[in-house]
Amino acid sequence: MPEIVYLNGFFLTKNKALISPDDRGFNFADGVYEVIRYYKGQPFLFDEHIRRLERSLNAVKIVFNDTHELQNIFNRLILENRLNNLYAGIYLQITRGSAKRTHHFPKENLQCTIYATAFEKKPMLKQLKTGIKVISRPDIRWLRCDIKSIALLPNTLIFQEAVEHGADECILIRQGNITEGTHSNAFAVKNNKVYTHPDGNLILSGITRIAVRKICSELNIELIEEPVKQHEIHNYSEFFLTGTGNEIMPVVQIDNYIFGNGIPGKITREIQRAFFKHTYEQLAGEIIGI
């Protein structure tokens, strides 16, 4: 079955979806995106994704007022691609549109380019169970990491290093602090308290991070928004990443440092269990065996 995608008002087979090389998304990374998880047809924290999208659009001054129409588009993509009974995701990208190349915004009112795809996204069962290994690298990204922009070259280059080192993600270090991963937020646990980098311009505030905040509150786990210093990482007993793709992903090793005995920690498991209860309707507990 050919993949159906959405582009500027039309549902098309992917090979028919084409854009101009003058699209500012292509020339200037002048656009933003979202990835939304769909659990058997149900979007996860949809409104939170839309609110973040609106913040990103606003930050880069792209005028797009039709966010209320997106849910219908996504639902149809899920259906047309027969993903409504599966674990899936939606990718959405909005750029300023296509115009003669100028560094400043084009003077005329452009039509935004809206591109969306749907794809199967199975839970990463093995990794969710055993935890993953990550490396660390300097956080060389710009100072507006809070914008979910498509200017992802830095993330791509750094994540590629992780892959080449046999690691599953790379955590980023700015002025000695762990900010986040290349496409995930980072959390560390010490004395049963969870620490994560505060919101602001240095991290992309994740939607799964919002879910973790809520879960911690429900479970009476203290969540402290303070940066974790890389050189103090041995004071922490657990580490995990969150993200739309990663969900709640235990980290058992950063570079050469192994947490505890190399298996996911107690607090991480508690948060995983609570998360999967919401998302996989209690099935995941059995599947993953956590």
Next chain:
Amino acid sequence: MPEIVYLNGFFLTKNKALISPDDRGFNFADGVYEVIRYYKGQPFLFDEHIRRLERSLNAVKIVFNDTHELQNIFNRLILENRLNNLYAGIYLQITRGSAKRTHHFPKENLQCTIYATAFEKKPMLKQLKTGIKVISRPDIRWLRCDIKSIALLPNTLIFQEAVEHGADECILIRQGNITEGTHSNAFAVKNNKVYTHPDGNLILSGITRIAVRKICSELNIELIEEPVKQHEIHNYSEFFLTGTGNEIMPVVQIDNYIFGNGIPGKITREIQRAFFKHTYEQLAGEIIGI
């Protein structure tokens, strides 16, 4: 006459040139570019542009071995668009190619996307004569500004601020130092000596900057590669920007500070004259009257 562009081996009218929305240039800003000036059919410092392109490709690990074929492509674009007797420019963009979206590089060997256009680019006579006004903003870009990547969203957003403030460019300030403009290199003059930010990861080493280095050497003007501190700008008598589009552009005002009496300085004029002797075959001196 319809514009002819080059895309992946073909010369096409622009409206026929189309790319996949899965191009990594569109999803990840995973590509690099060059803009080369053509003065009546003659490229300016062509080899230097190609060497920089190769450095950029290497830095982002895009494998493209056909740089030797680019000159023929550019020449044909200049001819087909009837620009060979005009002042023109070539835009070249190379991305990693099109693939299913993954943060890491795709495992299969991709065909790079090669896109090139030709356009008329008249000298900015008025501004070259009277000088321009610029604003300053924090340099929020990533820490690999030496790569000429298409991840230009920061440059775009900052330059747009300049335009909205009625300025012609924005100079960027990192830790108190002037690094460069959003699409130009910056130079200041004090006691007949020229100062500019040193090469390294904080600036894009411009091709016109290379020309300035050569001209300074020929004119026995000392060129010192040291950062200019923003708060010491009043100690400098002249300021100018360089770039493929700007050429040698006098700056007469930064924010509220006006240099000298608000007209381009003596050293700037000397460098302009020498530059235009190379590029406009002594015509520009008459045209611009400098």
